[in-house]
Amino acid sequence: MVALAAARAGLGLGPLAPADRAALRAEALERAYRGLAGGDLLRYLLQVEFPGRIAVASSFGAETAALLALVAEIEPATPVVFLDTGKLFDETRAYRRRLAEVLGLTDVRDVRPDPAEVAREDPDGTLWQRDHDACCALRKVRPFERALAPFEAWISGRKRAHGGERSDVPVFDAVDGRVVASPLAHWSQADIVALIEERDLPVHPLVFAGYLSIGCAPCTRPPVAEGDPRSGRWAGLAKTECGIHRPSARPAAPAEARA
Numbered sequence: 001m002v003a004l005a006a007a008r009a010g011l012g013l014g015p016l017a018p019a020d021r022a023a024l025r026a027e028a029l030e031r032a033y034r035g036l037a038g039g040d041l042l043r044y045l046l047q048v049e050f051p052g053r054i055a056v057a058s059s060f061g062a063e064t065a066a067l068l069a070l071v072a073e074i075e076p077a078t079p080v081v082f083l084d085t086g087k088l089f090d091e092t093r094a095y096r097r098r099l100a101e102v103l104g105l106t107d108v109r110d111v112r113p114d115p116a117e118v119a120r121e122d123p124d125g126t127l128w129q130r131d132h133d134a135c136c137a138l139r140k141v142r143p144f145e146r147a148l149a150p151f152e153a154w155i156s157g158r159k160r161a162h163g164g165e166r167s168d169v170p171v172f173d174a175v176d177g178r179v180v181a182s183p184l185a186h187w188s189q190a191d192i193v194a195l196i197e198e199r200d201l202p203v204h205p206l207v208f209a210g211y212l213s214i215g216c217a218p219c220t221r222p223p224v225a226e227g228d229p230r231s232g233r234w235a236g237l238a239k240t241e242c243g244i245h246r247p248s249a250r251p252a253a254p255a256e257a258r259a
Helices: 002-010 018-032 038-049 064-074 090-103 115-121 132-148 189-198 205-209
Strands: 054-057 080-083 108-111 153-155 172-175 178-181
Touching: 018 172, 018 178, 038 054, 038 064, 038 153, 054 064, 054 132, 064 090, 064 189, 080 132, 090 108, 090 205, 108 132, 115 132
Parallel strands: 054 080, 054 153, 080 108, 153 178
Antiparallel strands: 172 178
């Protein structure tokens, strides 16, 4: 990276843009840590690569306990960004409190939409009925962007087993000038369940009602398609993501390189 920056300067091109710098860092991390996952990878991210400069994004949903347990075992003071959209299930807020306490997480940040923006764009709270994307932008995407401002990187709980747009999620990505790491990208649902059971961790109460992916209450139901845990999110719509997970700044890798 240093050599590339010097070459650019010699050509009068100036320093690397944040997006280019993040893309190069993601590529370097992928080479350095190929084959590592879970807690082994998290330890390097939290203690070596980005100490004090990385956050975890968590919905405190159905699978949250596995990733957060691994984080807590390494660095319990790691910032955890929790988006309280104002439309969550009461069970999710209660679970957030209980799980954070059980794991000993000391820096869970409850991030909410800007009240002025809500008053202007969704005064009656029914924007989700008219425009799902606008509601997600207001209550999730923009608050998340503000919460990430102090960090160089963040950790995602995305997994290829979720299917759809996540089927080929990379372990390391670069989005909006930051590195995004998905240390559980290769994990199956069985892997997640095994870790939760081994550590006797609390389970989101809605899991017992059949929910396998849990977001905002108006737009979440139990899966409607067998084998697709996220099919209960925005069911009946073409929408499958809230917008937090942006298109990668990295060039697409060949299929064999993503395996």
